Structure formats: structure tokens, C-alpha cells
Amino acid sequence: MxxxxxxxxxxxxxxxxxxxxxxxxxxxxxxDLDIPPGVMCAxxxxxxxxxxxxxxxxxxxxxxxxxxxRFLGHEIGAMRGRIGYVPQRHSVDWDFPTTARDxxxxxxxxxxxxxxxxxxDARARAMAALAELGMQDYADRQISQLSGGQQQRVxxxxxxxxxxxxxxxxxxxxxxxxxxxxxxxxxxxxxxxxGRTVIVVHHDLTTVQSYFDWMVMLxxxxxxxxxxxxxxxxxxxxxxxxxxxxxIAVPEGGxx
Numbered sequence: 001m002x003x004x005x006x007x008x009x010x011x012x013x014x015x016x017x018x019x020x021x022x023x024x025x026x027x028x029x030x031x032d033l034d035i036p037p038g039v040m041c042a043x044x045x046x047x048x049x050x051x052x053x054x055x056x057x058x059x060x061x062x063x064x065x066x067x068x069x070r071f072l073g074h075e076i077g078a079m080r081g082r083i084g085y086v087p088q089r090h091s092v093d094w095d096f097p098t099t100a101r102d103x104x105x106x107x108x109x110x111x112x113x114x115x116x117x118x119x120x121d122a123r124a125r126a127m128a129a130l131a132e133l134g135m136q137d138y139a140d141r142q143i144s145q146l147s148g149g150q151q152q153r154v155x156x157x158x159x160x161x162x163x164x165x166x167x168x169x170x171x172x173x174x175x176x177x178x179x180x181x182x183x184x185x186x187x188x189x190x191x192x193x194x195g196r197t198v199i200v201v202h203h204d205l206t207t208v209q210s211y212f213d214w215m216v217m218l219x220x221x222x223x224x225x226x227x228x229x230x231x232x233x234x235x236x237x238x239x240x241x242x243x244x245x246x247x248i249a250v251p252e253g254g255x256x
Contacts, residue, residue, distance in 0.1 A: 009073025012037040012166055012197035018067030020057050027053045029221050039214035040192040042202040046241050049219045051201045055168050059085060071166060084159030086169040089152055100154045101126050101139040107158040129157040134183060149180035170201045185211055208232060
């Protein structure tokens with residue numbers, strides 16, 4: 001039986017007492033976090049910290065041992081279609097025979113219905129989303145024929161066409177070239193500035209301060225969370241990564 005009671009409706013993402021375990025070892029332990037609406041949030045931490053597990057558990061793709069999650073006060077089941085999700089690129093079967101435009105149109109299926117073919121308006125929306133990412137000329141290209149960065153742009157266009165208030169992206173910049181990274185970050189910032197909430201699993205500490213305004217630092221447990229200027233400190237970096245990496249990624253004007 002679904003609980004329709006609103007919990008923390010003023011938070012884009014509210015996580016309480018979340019624990020996820022793979023076998024005997026916890027992947028996440030007693031996670032409490034709040035991400036407010038209208039921010040561009042980085043989820044950072046070392047390899048094995050549970051970053052991808054956190055967003056998969058929040059999206060209902062991984063079953064937690066304990067805890068609960070709310071998006072805008074609602075359980076995930078009530079938010080289908082209102083969250084745009086871009087998974088890690090290596091988790092997608094890129095050999096599936098479909099075009100870039102087909103992939104983007106899949107983002108409209110919830111509003112269209114699975115058995116209705118996209119009409120002129122839907123096709124126009126898909127093309128507009130591709131154009132936002134400079135991919136309109138590749139609309140009829142098989143996704144297997146696209147480069148890694150182009151594939152990532154297509155999946156971001158699929159999330160974009162949903163017009164969802166919350167976007168969740170799992171390492172969207174991993175393995176992309178500098179021009180693709182610039183295009184993606186520019187779009188995400190514009191979406192944030194329009195009032196959307198953008199939540200990104202991110203791996204590059206050197207760009208956190210210039211790309212994001214909110215931050216969750218994680219290593220199985222929450223190390224720190226809040227505005228980047230408050231969370232991105234040598235002390236928190238040491239707690240999450242250990243002294244060696246913290247020395248490489250000191251905040252501007254900080255000392256390890």
C-alpha cells in the first residue's frame with residue numbers, strides 16, 4: 001500500500017535513514033540528506049563510495065535495507081515522468097538498433113502512451129531537444145554509430161524532452177571530450193537557472209567549484225552537504241578521500 005503523505009515537500013530530494021547493502025557490506029549507511037529545489041548539485045566521493053547506488057536507490061532501481069526517499073515530497077512511484085534520468089553510459093546497450101531521434105522520443109512515451117506513435121508535435125519536440133545539444137544533424141543516425149560524447153548528448157536530450165522539474169545524471173561527463181563537456185554544463189546551468197533541480201554524480205574534483213552550487217560529499221556515509229563554498233573544504237576532502245587526494249584538490253585559497 002502506497003504512502004501518499006507528503007514528506008518534506010519543500011525539498012527536491014529528501015533522503016532519510018537510507019541503508020543499502022550488497023551482501024554483508026553496506027554500500028550506503030544511514031544516509032540523511034536534503035537537496036533543495038533549483039540548485040545544481042554534485043554528488044562526489046571516491047570510487048566505491050556509493051554515489052551511483054545513492055541515486056539508483058532514490059529512483060527505486062535498487063532496493064534499500066532501510067530508509068525512505070521523497071522527491072518534492074512524493075514517493076518515486078508518484079514522480080514517474082517528472083524526473084529525467086541519464087544513466088552511466090556503460091550501462092546502456094548501444095548496439096540496440098535505434099536512431100538518435102527514436103531515443104529522444106522515448107522520453108515522451110509516458111505522456112504519449114506506449115502504443116501511440118509520436119506525432120508531428122512530439123517529433124518537433126525531440127528535434128528541438130537534439131538541437132539544444134547540437135545533435136540535430138545526427139537525428140537519423142544509429143546510436144551505435146555515434147561517439148561516446150554524442151551518445152551522452154542524445155541521452156541528455158531524452159531527459160530534456162520530458163520537461164521534468166528534476167534531472168538526475170550519473171557521471172554524464174565521464175569520457176566525453178572538452179567541447180561536449182562544455183555543451184552539457186552550459187545546458188545544465190541554463191536548466192538550473194530556469195528553476196529545475198539538477199543532480200549529478202560527478203568524478204572530477206577540479207571542476208566542482210566552477211560547475212556546481214550545491215554539493216553532497218559521500219563515502220558510504222554522508223561526509224558533508226550544502227552549498228559548495230561551505231562543503232568543499234580541505235577537512236571534508238580529507239575525510240572523504242584521504243590526505244593525498246585532498247592535497248591535489250584543495251579549494252581555491254585553501255590549504256590541505
